[in-house]
Amino acid sequence: MNPDITRERKNATFDVEKLTYILDGGPEKTKRRREIESLVFSDPDFNEEDPNFLSRSDRYDQAVRKSAQMILKLREYGIADPEEIYCYKKTVQGNFHEALGLHFVMFLPTLYSQCDAEQARKWLPLAESLQALGTYAQTEMGHGTHLRGLETTATYDPATQEFVLNSPTISSIKWWPGGLGKTSNHAIVLAQLHTLGNCHGIHAFIVPIRDMSTHIPLPGIVVGDIGPKFGFSEVDNGFLKLENVRLPRDNMLMKYAKVEPDGTYLKPPSAKLTYGTMVFIRSLIVGESARALSKASIIAIRYSSVRHQSEIRAGEPEPQILDYQTQQYKLFPLLATAYAFTFVGQYMRETYQRISGDISDGDFSQLPELHALSAGLKAFTTWTTNAGIEVCRMSCGGHGYSRSSALPDIYVEFTPACTYEGENTVMMLQTAR
Numbered sequence: 283m284n285p286d287i288t289r290e291r292k293n294a295t296f297d298v299e300k301l302t303y304i305l306d307g308g309p310e311k312t313k314r315r316r317e318i319e320s321l322v323f324s325d326p327d328f329n330e331e332d333p334n335f336l337s338r339s340d341r342y343d344q345a346v347r348k349s350a351q352m353i354l355k356l357r358e359y360g361i362a363d364p365e366e367i368y369c370y371k372k373t374v375q376g377n378f379h380e381a382l383g384l385h386f387v388m389f390l391p392t393l394y395s396q397c398d399a400e401q402a403r404k405w406l407p408l409a410e411s412l413q414a415l416g417t418y419a420q421t422e423m424g425h426g427t428h429l430r431g432l433e434t435t436a437t438y439d440p441a442t443q444e445f446v447l448n449s450p451t452i453s454s455i456k457w458w459p460g461g462l463g464k465t466s467n468h469a470i471v472l473a474q475l476h477t478l479g480n481c482h483g484i485h486a487f488i489v490p491i492r493d494m495s496t497h498i499p500l501p502g503i504v505v506g507d508i509g510p511k512f513g514f515s516e517v518d519n520g521f522l523k524l525e526n527v528r529l530p531r532d533n534m535l536m537k538y539a540k541v542e543p544d545g546t547y548l549k550p551p552s553a554k555l556t557y558g559t560m561v562f563i564r565s566l567i568v569g570e571s572a573r574a575l576s577k578a579s580i581i582a583i584r585y586s587s588v589r590h591q592s593e594i595r596a597g598e599p600e601p602q603i604l605d606y607q608t609q610q611y612k613l614f615p616l617l618a619t620a621y622a623f624t625f626v627g628q629y630m631r632e633t634y635q636r637i638s639g640d641i642s643d644g645d646f647s648q649l650p651e652l653h654a655l656s657a658g659l660k661a662f663t664t665w666t667t668n669a670g671i672e673v674c675r676m677s678c679g680g681h682g683y684s685r686s687s688a689l690p691d692i693y694v695e696f697t698p699a700c701t702y703e704g705e706n707t708v709m710m711l712q713t714a715r
Contacts, residue, residue, distance in 0.1 A: 286588045286602060305624060315369055321359065322373040327351050333378060334685045338515045345381035345516035346465070348374060353412065377577070377691045379516050382415065384460040387566065389416030392470050392559045395638075396486060396535040404532075405488060409468075413494060417461040418559060419469040419522050424453025427705045429472070429484055434524065436487055436534070438477035440545040445487060445534060447473060447527040455523045458702075462520030463507030467492040469522065470559075475534075478545045483553065486535045489527065502527040513694030552646045558638075563703045564656035565634040569627030571663035574696040575670050576620040581689060582674035583613050585681065612677050616670045623663050630659055658713030661706035664699045671696060 291298075299312075306312040322328060328351065333341045352374055356362075361370055371380060380386075393405050393416075408414035425431040433454030436445045449455050456462070462469060468490055475485040491503050499505050504523035511519065534541060538550035586604035593600055603609050633655065637648045675682040675689040682689050700706050 284588050287584060290587050290604075307628075311365075314366065318361070318366060318369050319373050321355075322370065325355070327355070328374055333515070334691075338510055341515045342381060342464070342518055345378070349380050349382040352380075372573075377688055377695055379460075379514055379695060381465060381516055381518070382461060383517065384417045385409075385412075385415055385466070387563065388418035388559050389466075389468070389470055391562055392418065392486065392535070393488075395558050395562075396537045396555075398535075398537045401488075401532060401536065414468045415461070415466050416468040416470065417459045417466040417520075419456040419459045419462060419489075420472045420560075421456065421458045421702075422453060423455045423457045423521075424451070426458075426701075427708045432472060432474060432484060434471065434473040436471075436473040436475050436485065436529075438475070438531070438541055438545050439528075440478075440543070442528070443531045443543050444528045445531065447471065447487065447489065447524045447529060449523045449525070455521050457508060457521050458519050459522070460514070460517045460519050462491075462505065462522055463518030464520070465518055467494050467497065470535075471522070471524070475539075475541070475547070477541055477547050480547070482539075482547050482549070485539055487529060488533045488535065489524070489529060491522065500527075512697070513691075514698065551644075552649055555641075555646075555649075558641075560703050561652060561656050562634065562638075564660040564709075565630045567699050567703065568623065568630045568656075568659045568663050570696075570699065571667040572620055572623035572627045574692055575616060575623060575667040578671040578674040578689060578692050579613060579617045579620050581687060582677045582682070583617065585678045585687075586613065589679075609677060612673055616673060619666060619670065623667070626659065626663070630656065654713045657704060657709040660699075660704060661709035661713070664696075665706055668693075668697050668700055 303309050303312050306315055328348065330344055330348065331340075333344065336344065352371055356367060356370060361367055390409055393402070393409055397405060405414065409416060420429070420432070422432055422434065424433065433451055434447065434449055434456065435454075436447050438445050456469075456471070459469065468488060471487045471489045472484050473487060475482045490500055491505055492499055502525040504521075504525065506521055508519050508521055531541060531543065538552075538555045540548040542548065583604065586609050587602055589603045590600040591603050604613075634652065637652045640646075640648055671689065671693045675687075675693065678687060678689065681687055685691060704712075
């Protein structure tokens with residue numbers, strides 16, 4: 283251990299272990315977290331090549347193998363609690379993303395929240411066993427945050443009791459969904475519902491996109507990878523063009539809205555229920571902001587403890603750069619913000635779970651509050667964190683620009699959060715409205 287780090291830790295005026303318990307939610311959770319981390323760190327199956335020295339294709343292949351290993355290990359260890367699964371996966375992934383991430387954070391949650399009883403019996407066993415590997419296809423080439431502007435169509439044919447899905451324009455091609463390029467064989471597709479000559483707005487459909495045995499794209503499906511991005515090299519973000527794809531009537535998620543066999547439309551209690559998965563992800567992003575800013579500020583402050591620079595008085599040792607007021611001014615508020623975001627992330631998660639429970643019981647009164655809260659906090663925390671990570675990088679001088687500092691990776695993997703699941707300016711405007 284570096285002596286500067288050791289000295290700084292000994293000078294702490296608070297009980298570090300007690301603070302750890304507060305952050306984790308109690309001594310038992312701290313103990314369990316450390317057990318889970320030990321499982322990962324001691325597991326030779328997760329020894330891997332540094333992704334920064336791999337091609338994009340090799341990074342994707344390595345990430346898929348890692349995702350498969352995580353699934354097997356979780357089953358082997360009997361880890362089933364959602365918080366413990368999250369802890370295990372985050373420890374394995376480090377600063378990078380899971381290749382199968384959207385299956386777990388968007389595809390499955392959408393099925394849980396929007397399938398009716400009959401659909402749940404059919405689809406949940408397939409999705410939970412990973413026979414049906416899914417993604418969430420909402421964003422299009424021409425529309426993202428403005429969901430009402432989505433152009434993909436799902437037209438009901440009463441004669442066959444099928445929906446016919448189409449991408450009628452170039453701008454209607456689904457664009458960006460993670461896992462769509464190579465991995466998934468199903469997608470939750472959001473499309474404009476047309477029945478009996480009327481358009482009823484955006485609804486969600488379960489669309490098979492690749493054969494579950496051969497993984498070959500199905501008839502009418504044009505699908506592929508969109509290519510390199512700023513980050514997210516482990517994830518195969520893709521495109522999807524639908525050409526007269528026919529789906530059985532019960533492939534429309536019908537827990538709330540329904541289309542009867544004759545084409546009659548039964549509207550949901552609230553039109554915003556279709557967007558429930560997005561609200562769920564926004565609530566998670568608040569916690570992810572805390573995690574990213576915590577990592578960045580810890581790296582920068584530790585570096586500032588061991589880096590000595592600039593002789594102040596002739597003949598005296600160079601001081602730690604952490605002793606400079608300008609360095610403290612840059613980093614200490616970010617550390618405090620990381621703590622604040624940690625606690626607001628916990629509050630956001632608890633609020634989402636509480637209101638989701640009310641919605642399941644038929645009480646939709648708190649849905650507007652949940653939407654406004656998740657939108658505003660998502661925008662505020664991601665903007666602040668995005669700027670804060672860059673301050674941390676610059677606070678480390680030239681070494682902060684090196685990938686070995688981890689700061690460039692934290693930045694490029696986090697910064698898309700300012701855009702996905704709702705562009706931040708629009709999110710702020712929705713909260714204000």
